[in-house]
Amino acid sequence: MARWQPGTRERLQSTALRLFAEQGFDETTVAQIAAAADVTERTFFRHFADKPEVLFAGQTDFTAMFTTPVEQAPDGTPAFDLVRRALDSAADFFPEHRRSWSRSRQAVIDAVPALEERELGKLANLKVRLGDTLRAHGIDEPLATIAAETAVTVFHLAFTQWIAEPEERDFRTLVEERLAALTALVHPGH
Structure with a gap:
């Protein structure tokens, strides 16, 4: 998995929004978002404090x-x-x-x-x-x-x-x- 690249934050946001729409917010995990965006969970947490922050950043x-x-x-x-x-x-x-x-x-x-x-x-x-x-x-x-x-x-x-x-x-x-x-x-x- 890629660690960081330009546009990672935006990619995480668009990936998370897509997964929230498909699966529901509560059913979507940070691990799923990170995997679908081709980054580690650690990278996710470098950009966002928690899952809701994706929507409120x-x-x-x-x-x-x-x-x-x-x-x-x-x-x-x-x-x-x-x-x-x-x-x-x-x-x-x-x-x-x-x-x-x-x-x-x-x-x-x-x-x-x-x-x-x-x-x-x-x-x-x-x-x-x-x-x-x-x-x-x-x-x-x-x-x-x-x-x-x-x-x-x-x-x-x-x-x-x-x-x-x-x-x-x-x-x-x-x-x-x-x-x-x-x-x-x-x-x-x-």
């Missing part, structure tokens, strides 16, 4: 995709514009070629209550971190918390639609639709 990057644009915004940027910046960054993170992976990943998560709980925890953590970032950028309470909750809600609604069959519109379009709906709710007639 990249949490820091995921959070940064929302917080970095807020941190880099000019001082005095209004809260809604900061939300838009965060969501524009998220739209860049979900290009068309990621849709199939995202659909498959979500199907695995939806089938296992513990994974669903972890996914909800990921979104809850994002709300906290984004709220902290907004406050650090000078947005006062309760506006910072409302803005963070709103950004994550808009993201989640857009993402859920983006991975739904037979949706084909791009992620950015879905985000813009949801922001327009929010604007219509807050400012009817605009």
Whole structure:
């Protein structure tokens, strides 16, 4: 078996996702994933702390995709514009070629209550971190918390639609639709 080569992490992820879909998450072992990816279990554990981490790797990057644009915004940027910046960054993170992976990943998560709980925890953590970032950028309470909750809600609604069959519109379009709906709710007639 090969020990390590470029792309090993991605190969492990795609192999694991395929096995989870075929056999079920609980029924798939790390040993099976490693063997199917032509690596050792030790190599698997160099890339991932555990089996669920295959589905949840990249949490820091995921959070940064929302917080970095807020941190880099000019001082005095209004809260809604900061939300838009965060969501524009998220739209860049979900290009068309990621849709199939995202659909498959979500199907695995939806089938296992513990994974669903972890996914909800990921979104809850994002709300906290984004709220902290907004406050650090000078947005006062309760506006910072409302803005963070709103950004994550808009993201989640857009993402859920983006991975739904037979949706084909791009992620950015879905985000813009949801922001327009929010604007219509807050400012009817605009």
